[in-house]
Amino acid sequence: MRKPFTKAWIARLVSSLYLLAPFTVTAHSDNHYGHRSDGHAPIGVMADHFHNQGEWMLTLRTMNMSMKNEKTDFTVPVTASTPLEMETQMTMLGGMYGLSDSITLMMNLPYLDREMEMLMPGMMGGAASKVTTEASGFGDLKLGGAVRLRETETDRLHTTLMLSVPTGSIDETANMAMPGAMQNEMLLAPMMQLGSGTYDLISALTYVAFQLKTSVGAQWKNVVRVDENDRDYSLPNQNQATAWLAYNVDDSFSTSIRGQYFT
Template sequence: MRLFTTVSALALAISAPALAHEPDAIRADGHAPIGVMGDHTHEAGEWMFSYRFMRMEMEGNRIGTRGVTPAEIVTSVANVNGPPATLRVVPTDMTMDMHMLGAMYAPNDRVTVMMMVNYLQNEMIHTTFAGMMGASELGRFTTRSEGFGDVKLSALFGVVDTGQTRLNLQAGLSLPTGSTGERARVLTPMGTTPTLVMPYPMQLGTGSYDPMLAATLTHQAGHWTFGGQASATLRVQDNDSGYRVGDVAHVTSWAGWSPMPSWAFFGRLEARSQGMTHGFDARFAAPVQTANPAFLGGDTVLASLGVNWVGQSGALRGQRIAAELSRPVYQDLNGPQMERDWALTLGWQYAWGGGQQRHHN
């Protein structure tokens, strides 16, 4: 009987929320991993500001699920933009840095409004092959674009909130504030170096008003947190340049373990599918794969590990600092197209005002 009582007490201690021992604790798993946005609402009168930095590295190319070399691309992939017959310029490496500033405010307990502003820094390295055919390298060049991207406005609606289980719906709109006319100096197969408008992946925005929809479900059980989110971004109009970026469908799920209120560790899986770009911008006509709308989009599955920390006292109370590292486990790309290598997201979040009780659960 004594053994049974001891085991039962241990089980209750493990499964009970950390809050049971620290009534005023703020749980680090009160928010999702930092790579997930729009996962929570706030109480009436509560504000939250956030900053995220994401670096994504891309290296190499693939067609579908198969990796391909630059030499294979320039000797076998047709150039739809006219002569030469095959592609002559191949991107080999890309780095994207994104700075994301977010603000959330809850006018009441059921609705939270959110704004996200992005600042992008893109760099892409290319190899140019000489002449009209063959695989003789002429040289390399780097293009860069930098500036503000599309601003995103949305509203989150709390549908279910039992304390442990929450369901939120989100509806929003991406505004075309990012440039679609960024230019750079390039190296052509004939050895000239003109300044041209860069192809689709190097532009800072979509140029269109894009509706966004999402649903997020989370559940806390003792030291464990589980969540899932499904979202879509719809491209419903061509932009002024004559093309429309492909629709995006996205699902993700995560599990988190919080051994103490201030720390939470997460594992997350994410699947993303993006359609091909429709239409064509004649300014992008060049013998490079990134200028072909059919070579954009595809399916990607990512696996991520993350950590959240939240201050419990003093000036750091309520300050959340988080990190998440992701790697692809599956890529099926409309190619040839550059493949993702890894991405790192770092973030800071701070909420004040309102009761903040739901974030203490």
């Protein structure tokens, strides 16, 4: 049985490259804040805006996530596989299209590279050894749209509804054999798999308010697993709340700070 990470720290370094299609209308709305550099939320916030009819945009985002086991003293004999560190690099391809002034269609497809270092118990009471497992490939495809609920000169509100399609693998394996032992191909833990294996319903509500040089925003997101996957399990449902404060330096540059909470 694998032990979970305890009080793990998570660091996210997020960057983004926007690929704007030629001859398209800019992604901003006609309101004055649409042309401000803080017209979009911090790059880690997904589905933070919508488009007018006929506008479309492609995005390519990269994100690195690191988790590390807080426990460093393993002088006590190891009796079960214990995660030490986990690294995930995600490249997210996204697309948005304004079906109308009220509805924006969206899609996201991630490519994942995962690596985990584990401490495995020794054979016949021998010393524990470190094993590194890896998995890479496309994750779950997400399809849906955003519906504009409110938009004024100083604020906007919209809801997002998406379906996560289980295109990511849940059959990733790795050789977990100890030095000198026979080959032992084992199924990787759910957190190392590339997808959930289930159809998931994703809903979100996003609100942003603008002042002369600042803006504040908040988003609540919920993920519901519809059923168990082919391996008779489902990942936990998720709730996420995030809020941010941005300062508009000028029309081409802004700074922001963001916090988030997961359950």
